[in-house]
Amino acid sequence: MKKLITIIGLLMILLVGCSPTSSQETEEKNAEEKKEETETTSENESASDEETQTSDSENGEQEDQDSSEKDKEETKEESRVKNLRPSTGMLKVFQQTGGYTLKEKIIATNGQYVQRLLILGDMKTMQVLKWDSSEIKRIYEQSNPSNEDENILDTFKPIDNTEILLSESKTGKGDQSDWQIIEENVETKTPFQTFKDTIVVQRTFMEGENETIHTMYYAPEFGMVKEIYNVTGDNGYKVETQLESVETN
Numbered sequence: 001m002k003k004l005i006t007i008i009g010l011l012m013i014l015l016v017g018c019s020p021t022s023s024q025e026t027e028e029k030n031a032e033e034k035k036e037e038t039e040t041t042s043e044n045e046s047a048s049d050e051e052t053q054t055s056d057s058e059n060g061e062q063e064d065q066d067s068s069e070k071d072k073e074e075t076k077e078e079s080r081v082k083n084l085r086p087s088t089g090m091l092k093v094f095q096q097t098g099g100y101t102l103k104e105k106i107i108a109t110n111g112q113y114v115q116r117l118l119i120l121g122d123m124k125t126m127q128v129l130k131w132d133s134s135e136i137k138r139i140y141e142q143s144n145p146s147n148e149d150e151n152i153l154d155t156f157k158p159i160d161n162t163e164i165l166l167s168e169s170k171t172g173k174g175d176q177s178d179w180q181i182i183e184e185n186v187e188t189k190t191p192f193q194t195f196k197d198t199i200v201v202q203r204t205f206m207e208g209e210n211e212t213i214h215t216m217y218y219a220p221e222f223g224m225v226k227e228i229y230n231v232t233g234d235n236g237y238k239v240e241t242q243l244e245s246v247e248t249n
Helices: 001-078
Strands: 091-096 101-109 113-120 123-131 136-142 163-167 180-189 195-208 212-219 223-231 237-247
Touching: 091 163, 091 223, 163 195, 180 212, 195 223
Parallel strands: none
Antiparallel strands: 091 101, 091 237, 101 113, 113 123, 123 136, 136 163, 180 195, 195 212, 212 223, 223 237
């Protein structure tokens, strides 16, 4: 009996002694598991944050790139008419129907104007064109100037009867008296060379009893490269003026 009591007492002591240890181990294990779960969650959240930041960064870069491309396109579109301007010192020689020769000499240019001298036989005409990003407008003209090589861009006074030769805002079929853009990005052949990205403008008006169709072709960095003057009717005629040679100073 004493032996039994002793055994039971030892078991009680063993249970009492082991229970806290087992509980402690369980708590420690649970704490470790919780810590691991917290670390895993933290790592997942960190990875998710990095992915989000990377995605946001990539999206931002794509938006910046798209915006940059759009700005380039808009800039290109805005400067298209201005890019048609010929450079100072350029001498263009045109051949006309009937064997006539027309010369266009660019006397001076600045940020806003182009001064040119047109020579047809003994006739000489000085013109100043307002040539910006949206239109080409003749604002000055003088026949047989005394000094044909003088730069007058800072001193000339605009005339009253100005004429818009090309305007981005005026497009159509060319059947009006005002110049209208009828075609763009056209390939235009001349004796000098074939031009790409040409802008074609046209106007139609009455000359006496005959309808006259006047067409001009403008090429980047050269300005006018071709002209067709077509008078319809029984007594009509057609004059073509095409660029034959170019000299630059």
